[in-house]
Amino acid sequence: MSKITSRWMGRAAASLGLALAFHARAWAEWEVNMPRGTGALSAEIYDLHMMAFGVCVAIAVVVFGAMIWSIYHHRKSRGSQALNFSHSTRVEIVWTVIPIAILVAMAVPAAGTLVKMEDTRDSDLTVKVTGYQWKWHYDYLDEGINYFSNLDAESNRARQLGSGIDPASVPNYLLEVDRPLVVPVGAKVRLLLTSNDVIHSWWVPALGGKKDAIPGFVNEFWFEADDPGIYRGQCAELCGRDHAYMPVVVRVVPEAEFSQWLAQNSAGEPAAPQAGAGGNDEPVAPQAAESGAEAKWTLGQAMAEGESLYVSNCSACHQVNGRGLAAAGFPPLAGSPVATGPAPEHIRIAVHGRPGTAMTAFGPQLTDEQLAAIVTYQRNAWGNGTGDLIDPADVAAER
């Protein structure tokens, strides 16, 4: 083999090695770029981003190149003598006109993509998304299916201050929910976004963007996923203490699977209180119980269910240890007058909330059984020991 051939082979090998080293998978933790995402719009946004980035790099090379050259060559220590020129109208005009031309060239595709983004016509599926402190609510308006989407219980446990649980041991830490949004592949999905309390923002990078969820207003956002899979994002507008803990998860499934999922969920009647953890597609509609649910309702059962529900729904403010967070205005439940006083008042607050404070009304969010379990737990845990077993019927009466 001649020297030249072996040299070129060496270079080819080195380039290949370098290319492999820079392959995305090897560097997942050192991800430096926006995802291309799924669907044509997301790809178009990515291309726009790369174009703008490319323009910036090109300008940087010229400007920084000139600066570095000048710093090296025009220094006094190299004997450079200062010239005295201080103006040139011609040059000024050139470097005003060229940037304008570049900007116009950038603005044309930018405007085109923006127009497409704002076009929510001809959608295949509409879902109403409501932001809550601190969870999402999804309502398939035409299907009569709606549910809350909370941070997954395992993440929720691990994220507590001083939990001692290593985030790396939790799958999809902070990016997993109990019930994701489910949509069919290839469908133009239109989201109607609003909020129950403060401004939130629904963001899934791989689906091409975000839109704010504003109380009292409805925003539109559309996406079309061309590849089945699970896409994750987070709330993107500061919304209080647990802003970091209300992820967005979208499960894109083939058409047939979606029809099946719809059928399962529409048929669902309120069953026994759900743990609210882990189960993704269990048929639960959080409407008020109709069938009475007169199942065996023991204190032990209520405490077990209640603890789990308490952790996912109440512990964000009232803390897992029930001591609340005085600094943020969240009162303790351990030894509190509400949790050890008359039960009807306790139930009333859980169902209707405390207007004017951060205490939301949980009536619309949870079933009678779930609320009964939670209130039972609160009245017996942390040494509260009232011995009360709350009847779901009492919760229903309070509504």
Next chain:
Amino acid sequence: MSTATHHLEHAHHDAHVGGFRRWLTTTNHKDIGTMYLVFSLTMFFVGGAMAMVIRAELFQPGLQLVDPNFFNQMTTMHALVMIFGAVMPAFVGLANWMVPLMIGAPDMALPRLNNWSFWILPFASTLLLTPLLLGLFGIGGGGPAAGWTMYPPLVLQTGHAFPFMIFAVHLMGLSSIMGAINIIVTIMNLRAPGMSLLKMPMFVWTWLITAYLLILVMPVLAGAVTMLLTDKYFGTSFFTAGGGGDPVMYQHIFWFFGHPEVYIMILPAFGIASEIIPTFARKPLFGYAAMVYATASIAFLSFIVWAHHMFTVGMPLAGQLFFMMATMLIAVPTGVKVFNWVATMWRGSMTFETPMLFAIAFVFLFTIGGFSGLMLAIVAADIQYHDSYFVVAHFHYVLVPGAVFAIMAAVYFWLPKWTGHMYDEKLGKLHFWLSAISVNLTFFPMHFVGLAGMPRRIPDYAPQFADFNAVASVGAFMFGLSQILFAWNIWRCVKGGDKATDRVWDGAKGLEWTVPSPAPHHTFSTPPVVK
């Protein structure tokens, strides 16, 4: 001897008042400038300490150190302290010291107003910090935690800290407005004979324009926060949909202030670069007139781009298109300024003392911030960037190696004039290199994690963002520690050092370099004539 100077000499008795009373009652622009600068440096460390808490928590995924609510207090207060306590007062302090000297005036036009403008600030910042400090001891609900942007409805959930925050903002706004009035009156009326507007130093020009921005927009902020106050306590519903109001209206009003505000924080920095680079390149500023017009264009454009902070609120298409184009347009005059600085360096005879190092780093790194700003202007892409760490990277690049480096450059540049001593050049260079390297370590990775999907204002994140966050935190700690060198160098310079000449720097030009170093308590009692 004229009657005017005779009277001025009799007024000299006030310079002999010593101790606390001197500082409390001084109407001297040099004293007041010094107070602004000392206040600003103190607040820089206070805000910096908050940043250290933030980066310590974000060093690793998982929540190790602070409650999420306290973390939100840190991000909120860090911004409020840095913007209103560090950067703005520093620029005002520099203006107080240098504008009269640069235009050949004996003092500011309204010296007593000047004194009040300053003394409001320590009071206002105490008001702002009190709820946070009391909260640390378990008294009250802690500091405000809804972001420095104070968006309703979230901000209306703030507890007792709310009125403290609103009144602190009102007071700081008042201070800025009064200071701005003073600057305009001074520049328009007290320039030495022969100094036409287009002969003024660039630092004076940029401050003249900044002062107009301040007067126009600070009252708008006051209006916005007053409406927040009445919404919370007096039953109005400006920003509550239930009562017929609109939370997005707040954002419009706030950012109508907010965008010119960021130019208020950078135009004086542009002026500083335009003073320092010609000095150390030993060459006149390239394109003086263009620089003036570019600054004015930037200031004008800054009023019509505010909604680029709001591209995800659900704005009509026409609005988005307009604000996108107007925002992109700002790149033109800003680019002109950058090119002119480079052209000033070109074929000069440069030396690289500490002020020049900071000034060159300013041009270089501010430009990087400008690039991410251009990317952010493109709405379709901004839909991905908004409220992510990409934005955090952008504004920290323009504010830290932007505004703050310019302030540091100015301090090194003018310290010998103020104190009569040269600062320690080796220590200055060490401070520069440590700061320049660490500032990039801290903020460059934020572009990456933002693009990869990390939102802002979160105390905890998914492990895929861990590595760059660790780098950023290390950079931040390094940056924080390096600032101690800065404070130490200043302190030593105040106390003593090599004697500084009047001109101090080889290429220095301007009226301020014709007075002795240190500048006497009263200068230009007789106005100089400018040819």
